[in-house]
Amino acid sequence: MGTNLDALTHRDAPGWAGLNVLVTGLGVSGFAAADALLERGANVTVVDGKEPAAGSPLADRAEILGVLGAHLLLGPQHPQALPEGGAPDLIVTSPGWAPHQPLLAAAAERAIPIWGDVELAWRLRPEQGAAPWITVTGTNGKTTTVQMLASILSAAGLRATSAGNVGTPVIEAIQDPQGYQVIAVELSSFQLHWSHSLRPLASACLNIAPDHVDWHGSLEEYTRAKGKVYENTEIACVYNVADPVTERLVEQADVQEGCRAIGFTLGMPAPSMVGLVEEVLADRAFIDDRQRSAAELGTLDDLRDASGHVAPHVIANALAAAALARAAGVPTSAIRDGLRAWTPEPHRIAHVATKDEVTWIDDSKATNPHAATASLTAYPSVVWIAGGLLKGAKVDELVAAARDRLRGVILIGADREQIAEAMRRHAPDVPVIDVANTDTDAMDRVVQEAALLARPGDVVLLAPAAASMDMFENYHQRGVAFAAAVERHLQEG
Template sequence: MDLTHHHRTSDWSAVRATVAGFGVSGFAAADNLTHLGAQVTALDERVTDTRAEQANLLEVLGAQVRLGEGATLTLPEDTDLVVVSPGWRPDHPLLRQAEVRGVPVWGEVELAWRLRDPDNAAPWLAVTGTNGKTTTVQMLDAILRAEGLRSAAVGNVGRPVVEAVMDPAPLDVLAVELSSFQLHYTHSLSCESAAVLNVAEDHLDWYASMADYAADKGRIYERVQRACVYNVADPVTEQLVREADVVEGARAIGFTLGMPAVGMVGLVEDILADRAFVEERATSAAELCTIDDLASPAPHFVANALAAAALARSHGVSQAAVRAGLSRFRPDGHRIATVAEAGGVTWVDDSKATNPHAAQSSLQGYDPVVWVAGGLAKGARFDELVQAVGSRLRGVVLLGADRHVIAEALSRHAPDVPVIDVGEDETDPEHGPMARVVSAAAELSRPGDTVLLAPGCASMDMFTSYAERGDAFAAEVRRQTGSV
């Protein structure tokens, strides 16, 4: 069956769709395909209470569900389409079988793009990057709402995109966060505007090379209609714009923490300024807001605000709405969140810094700093980070499975920085693994210092999520410092 031109109003009743993966996006895809009349089979190896409930619901709606060990090894013989959840590697046996048989493989994002309402298709303003995606998309959504637009932050940020496009209450515009995994399985996406915030080492346990990882990030620029927003400080992002096949008339818009050239947004002293979307951009700039209007002056936070502003301005949003949206915005928990101030030391939770690039961005906002780091490194290296921030470090506390990777980088590039290695045998049976971490950080810190949890690693070796890790850190800081 040729599904090249299948869309929302097509006849789906003859389509036999296999949904691979039964997480949030997989369930949304299976649910909506069933609603459209497709013959759906949903597969997942994992069995949980939530998945069992969702399976029962889909079966009531008419779908077939296979859960449990071995459920995803064999592609059903009559499959016309595979919709795959983010994170499934292309070399998975099920996807290899689809490739051999010529069965198209879409991600939930590709499905969502095809299922937009042809009579009221809200444009997409999309964001990807190694770090800062969620913050930027939430900033963008706040700006759009300040303009009075019906907007929603969707995609990797939380709500599946397919749910948003199938919602009977139409939206004016979508602020869409997309991971490299989601972009890998897109084929026809054509955003109104899109941004790649940065490209740094991450997910090298999934990708064969950095080039492959960057290429998937760059897919967000394909067929862009208005603006490709790139990071002036990251040449890879600009190169991805140059390589993209965009709609004629689409512009390349840079964002920079320096003085913006024509066609960019950037900083003029402490002012976030627009020299891209004003008529007299050759000789003047429009003030969008000031750094004092933002929740944080940290460089990466300011850069995210500039990227969000550029996307919003490409959609025609006013300067006043940019200022209002950014002034009201506050980041989610575990992102440069001050936990306590005690004895002259500030304790900050940035547990969401789950790779070296994010940790480096966070560390560059503080000096001097006691760095709490470690976890699952996902194949990443820390040499560049330590070289960049070594002079800021008062000391380092290491924990987690791959803490030796960070320790080795420190020994090579910052051998004089004191390091306390918290091993697995130092876990407090009553208060958990963070008890010794916090006490070690307190030993290293002095008045005027910041203790920063910016692990540079994933959390699943010791915690269920970065949020649980951040919560454990914050709770232990408050217990040991007596802060409320």
Template sequence: MTTHDPDRIPEGFAGLNITVAGLGVSGISAARALAGLGARVTVVDGGAGEKQQESARELEAAGIAVRLGDGETLPEGTDLVVTSPGWKPDSPLFAAAAAAGVDVVGDVEIAWRLRGPDAADWLAVTGTNGKTTTVRMLAAILEAEGLHTTAVGNIGTPIVDVVLNQGKDGARPYDVLAVELSSYQLHWAPSLRAHSAAVLNLAPDHLDWHGSMAAYAADKGRIYEGNRVACVYNVADRATEDLVREADVEEGCRAIGFTLGTPGPSELGVVDGILVDRAFVENRQKQAQELAEVSDIAPGSGPAAPHNVANALAAAALARAYGVSPAAVRDGLRAFHPEAHRIQHIAEIDGVRYIDDSKATNTHAAEASLAAYEHIVWIAGGLAKGATFDELVKTAVARLRGVVLIGADRALIREALARHAPEVLVVDLDRTDTGAMPEAVREATRLAEPGDTVLLAPACASMDMFVNYNKRGDAFADAVRELTARDQ
């Protein structure tokens, strides 16, 4: 077991022997930062490949010790372990740390402890799905208000680097940070106390890491601990509200809901295509403030999917908790541009839309994606990561024109379709190579009719066929463009 006692974590780092677990982006960032603060740093990593060796050479040139090929043994004399987010809590290194009375924290904890007297406030976001989109929406809204901000955490620049460089070399200090936090990062951040925070949704994910759904939810709920102004939750997801109820917050901190329906007092919601605020108004019982139109959410990217409307409401709630004006909410949502592979419109060919949502790597994300379109030819499959697909298929069956299956665990989806959608046409491609995607797109095109949407929302991880979901989405987009080229 790892320990999480903030009182045991040293206040300063100079002169300490600190072991950093992992040679990833956050590990390298933490190692450099801690060495710069006078700590004696050793980085350990179980790998010893070319990439690790190159990173090791760079760190060693900066006076940082690196041990490759052994990520399990605790270096002698270690005072503190700083872990990269993905290392499991039951790792042998952490068991050795616990036995030695040494605490384990993550880079978010280090960043939180390194904040200076003029530190920027943190507006924090977590959830099973939608974190990156919401944080980028939030940053766009804050910028529209004229605030100096950036998106950090599980996204963009490592948060330790941002905190250490706050206001240095004449740079304008950040007023507020839009912080994306994964369940991994929250697990290792016991001292975090945000200005305001949101949990967007909860669905089974990463259970092999956390051990149970209860442990996963508890780590997500850490984001609410010590909140000063607002705990933002999803009215449609009771589990997020339960986490608010269980949180120990500062006196006066409010629970703020968001809903795709008409909002009640202390909620943000949607009325006749308008995003409205009944939380941050003078009379919550009788007043509502218009914030933006649904059509203002990333205009030019097609109609806003319901889950992206929910993301926009969560971002707006956090911004309003920070005192941002209604006009800035509207202008920020208009300025926001979705990242690739997240409900990305690739093309329309002969009346059929082709949408890349390769980022839908679990059933919860795929369900939200499938709910955004009326008639769908669905491309699905990959690594299931222990997921089951019955509920997903039951929810989507009325929308499915056809399904094309790819990937190692496609049989699980095929069997769920046979149980709950026997009338739906299914093409099962017995392939797990990258060349399967062009064939999948051709088969989906054959099944589609004008007005349909060919949707890549795999509900699975990509690593059986592709390096990551980005490469999977790129392969889909390339295959669609091949269709366009053939038609010209």
């Protein structure tokens, strides 16, 4: 139909009606995209490689979209090629679909525009009064930072929410009937790859470490996708002083006139940074006399967990969230109040129990070596529970960095031998227990072995450095199994 997609800049643009759109993927984000497009009058076809089982969430979503008028192509044959008939005006893809996926590769060859669900959400905002976005990406820490940020924004009296990669799809957030004053948006590298026109108020890339290289094709492409978070930023690009790659991405970004680069650091902040002055979170970026003074944003006491501990990467996430909030004009008092009100997500450095001076910590969300490194280096003496699906990731640097902290290591999962080999190379004197069981009951043996290794003052830490799907449905189920096994063991003891 020759629709000018560049004219689709808000939800009431006339070009949505009659637009022929192919939506790939019928997960949560794909369903939200198809639903929103149907509401605007688009002709929507949905493709998914799974055949929905009766009563499943996929079947429910398919039924709803069918009633609303979508054309559904469900089954393993459909993602292998573009549907027969005329080419769609636009493809809106779910984040998990990689560029080399056959249908998307065929679309690219034919120059059919491809948007992600986040790009669609940006273009479906209201023409007037749209809530600004504050965007966050990074290999690790995204969810924590976004939730801290949302808590801070709410403490400032703003109607705010978090959305994006984990939790509420952004499309749902921008269609909220009451509307938001600001949205904290978590963006994965997948979502950023398929985004083209976002213009955030402030943005951050927390860190870069090898991840999802199979999806992007190379570490360079993965890094480039992460760097897109800074494009067109209006007020502040927040980077990690300890990760020079993030600063370089800011330097390379095409931003709006007047946008500033703001660093966060666990050290003493220089001007135009936020950081730590002893145990005080300090702002030397958003105050008048930043050359000679700093503003207090909170203290480490505002972040400590039930055991009185605060991990360095949690502090870094808080500083990043504070910098983003300050860029949005939030007062210093709201930073402290928001951090105090923030509650960590389950399975992220979660305190399970402390007994006989041994602390049990669930960080099942540490699904890659970079996340596990941050977790391990937060404690001086650790019995480490690791293993699962490494997805091609290397663990030598992780083991070398953590070896002096390790009381012992207990290995689980499909790729545990790769970690065992790294232990033999870099920490041969550390005891390693191999738990070959691959059923979910293996966690009871894991906990029993950990208890035998642990000494008073130690932390028993589940930080697998690997995905969970070889033994568990997801990292949540893995963390639940660990906590339940700890509880059983301590009750028996």
